[in-house]
Amino acid sequence: MIQKKVKSKKLKQHINNFLKKDIYKNKKIECCQICGGKNYIKHGSYKGIQRYKCKDCGKTFSNMTNSLWSYSKKDLDIWVKFIELMIKRKSLRFCAKKLKISVTTAFYWRHKILNGLKIDSVPKKLEGDIHINKTIIVENFKGCRNIMTTKRSNIWVIAAKGNEDSMLVMPAFKHCWMRGIFYEKVYSRIEKGSYIIPYNDRYITAVAKEHNKKLIKERKEDDRVKFIIMNIIKWFSPFKGIATKYLEEYLSFFILFNLDRKIDYVDIICYLSFGNRFIRTKEIGL
Template sequence: MPNIKSILTDTQTLPLNQIEELLSLLEEALVLGSQVGQVYEEVKEFRFAKGKVCPHCHSELVSRNGKYNGKQRYICKDCRKTFTDFTNSATYRSKKSLDKWLKYAKCMIMGLSIRKSAKIVGINIATKFFWRHKILDCISAFLGTGDAEGVIEADEIFFAESFKGTRPSNMPRKSRKRGKAIKKRGISKEQICVATAMDRQGNLVIEPLCKGRMTHRELEGLYKVHIGENSILCTDSHKSYIQFAIDCNLDHKRIKTGKHKEGIYHIQHVNALHSNLKKWMGRFNGVASKYISNYMYWFKWLRTFETERDSIKTKNFIVQSNVAYSYTKVSEFKTRVPQFN
């Protein structure tokens, strides 16, 4: 009969990869096991903070409708459809248990590749890819565009257009580059412009804006309701910001090229953010343009919660992906088209 002493002795004789396997087994049993219950509770609390709402039609006229597989069911008196606490969440209808999702969330937070995560979680690579974007669709909805105010630094970053994962029949032309971040020089229509505005409290708006050069109208379309009145906008010398600042009645500080600092008005924080973003995106070896927005939100999430402990991050990542409503089906990923054509 093995006891803890004999197990510990045996453990010392195991090769490193098997010790790691043992560790992840223990972790799963201890941490993830206790988190599953927490996730259920927190999703319910968050989702229905203002009372039960129908995930199909958003009506508040709902009532309990018995239990199914141990889960409480509800019925909507308006659309007559039934639902559970998790209907239309990222993990809804998943055949895998929630602890596998938590394990995968941890891999995403650690920045592991799809291949490596698939191995750790024990599911195939295609499934992992869908999980990644199911989670990110929900995280995007959860975070939303956000708002910035006060002293705001704004700038753009470009990613080469990529049709990775798009069927050749749906592709407008052969993809040459692979979605990597590129220098600003030589901006063309084959580049996706991502606009970033961040204030000094760390609030961040980061969204794909257009293909190629941006105009003041595109800036207005994105920022108008997300930048606070009486804010002070700091940008480089890009002309489109001038008209945008006038139209939105913002005090505008243009930082001349080569000049890095004018007192508190500079764009060093947004520049540093973009260089981190570029480095972080490098690991994906080019992302399909249709998913650029999801990656921006992933980056934003990591940055927003960077000071949290890893176990809390993992739990919150899954809670938030289940709080927001997702209507994404796997088949939709195959036909999803880029934001800009």
């Protein structure tokens, strides 16, 4: 029997290293994460993570480069716990207290995660039965300083869902309906032969009528799109107001809770671990 006591701090470090190894052990490197060059060699390892050196730019990188937590001084297990709390929509103060980090750190972590989720959240195409609706959200200046106006614009949020297990929910335009922007951001993704099912909006209904000229189909409603305004209000309520400049990121997060497939924090961690998900703190909110 081993009698030696293991210090909790050392054990925590080992758990963190095992987490990194497990997440990145099967990651395939296809090019330099700095310059994109394909002329690179293995360059040792650091804490079990494989490192590489690019012969084109001369810089080194690893399996973790450009992942969400690149350059973070906090252990990966804290990030994992934060993502779990974020999925439960806990407040920043609750997360900060629970994980012993500052509220400012919790704020930037939340937005780094939201930005990482936003990158691939919008489907490139919509096909089959396309359900489209809109809701209007009043502009929110939460967290903004030196506000020069008291007038708040109407933000048109368009929701669209086809047969694929994905959903498009985005702030499309301000003030009023803009047909050109709608065609660019939404209609351009709709495949030919698809059938548009509009909800509660005369402009979208007009687009659907023109699109469905020679198509006759039985209408089946989708409550996720039909009641989009109630779904958004209910889901947003724990956040106690969302600044308009971050609205697109929060809507990307909202989409995950409105898909048929079940997603937990482990899936999100794996998703955020690969690809170029990194964003610098100073770029948040620009």
